[in-house]
Amino acid sequence: MTRGLATYLGEERLRAWNEAIADRYSVRSYRKRPVRAEALHRIEGLLAGFSPLCERARGYLVVQDASRIFTGYVGPLGKVTNAPAAVAFAGDFHLPRYMEAIGYLGEGIILEATSLGLATCWMTGSFSKDRVLARVNLPPGWKVIAVTPLGYEAKGTTLGDKALRALLKSDTRKPLSEIVTGLPRPRWPKGLKEAIEAARWAPSAGNAQPWRFRVDRDGVTLSVDTGDVGFDSVKRLSCGIAMLHFEVACSASGIQGSWRFPRPGIPIIAKYRYA
Template sequence: MNSVNLYLKVAYGKIRNAPAYAAFIGEMDDRNVQEKAGRLGEFLILEATSLGLGTCWVGASFRPDAVRSQIELKSDEQVLAVSPLGFVKEQYSLEEKLMAGLVKSSKRKSLEELWLEKPIGPVPRWISTSLEAARLAPSAVNRQPWRFSVEDKSIKLSVDNVKDSYHISKRLDCGIAMAHVEIAAVHSGEAGIWEYLSNPGVARFKKV
């Protein structure tokens, strides 16, 4: 979409003058809408990044009414998040540098902290690669709400608890991690499908 005044302001700084944006819209009668939006949205964001564009997830600090002024939504649809699309400037103000220091993308929990059920013994290489990719996935203020367990030829993602925070669904964050699991698995030569689960489970990636 063409740029509109979304009043984008995120925890680690401000976004100004983005010439375009993507809006992630979900049908709210689908109980898995948040994780589906996160997964598909992350595919788009990673593709945009590979093309040299600057972008990020914005799930709370934007004006949904501004998006609705440009997009005709159905009665059961909702704007879940947006992503500005543009080019990153080379120099930052002191304010932006200070804000960026509050939430560093390098500050991630270790895999040991993200186990729901730690596997006994070694796991296949494709699984360890996929879990590491998911561990590094972005999430709201780096909260990393996903938890992992490994089952027979599959990876299960769950939420740490069902209470959302920061006005952003944890299941959307988990959908972002799902995209990273899937991409890493494919790069490891393994194909799979997602099976969606009920709370506190999110989805299971099953090798095929």
């Protein structure tokens, strides 16, 4: 059981994150302008986590030569250019749910960055782990899973950016009818539709949207769609992102509750039990 996010973040920051959910999108081309020191300071404050759900994960800020972390594949597709800073996300891979923790913590950092006017992009590919490891000091048994560039979006989208967004259908999401089961909509508590919408618009690797929701009288169960749900599955990371979006939007709608975790090894990620 966990306490509500407002306990750790305060109402004002939660409101800013809730707005950032709608404003956020992935940006791969940046201006060379450095990130404001004050914004970096705010991000730094979140790197060690902002609630017990972040415990198995951590962010590492990279400012020196951050752009050199990013590598390209298929020509310009997916390549991050000119990022003045980055955050690398790492987790303790000996523990179950470290991937969910990385998603949850990392998305908090990404929503904070968005609320500060910064652009971001979750990346599990197209970066050099060796170059990250040369810049950060990881505890033994931890590994770097993902990075995000941080900076200001370049004016004018490149053809590569447009092609990638079209390929991944990044501007769309699966309909609610495909990802939600359980109680019919008229029996949902007030604000739940908005919370599920917030989770639905979460970013995911390859825009695969591997989350499924079952709405019951006492709460909402989040599961992985199918297939690979090992502890190392990137689907778990994407579900951690959706958990944060859901919880932030629940707080904004006045739905009180907390996450409960099942025993490891089944496709259920967590259940949000109403208080």
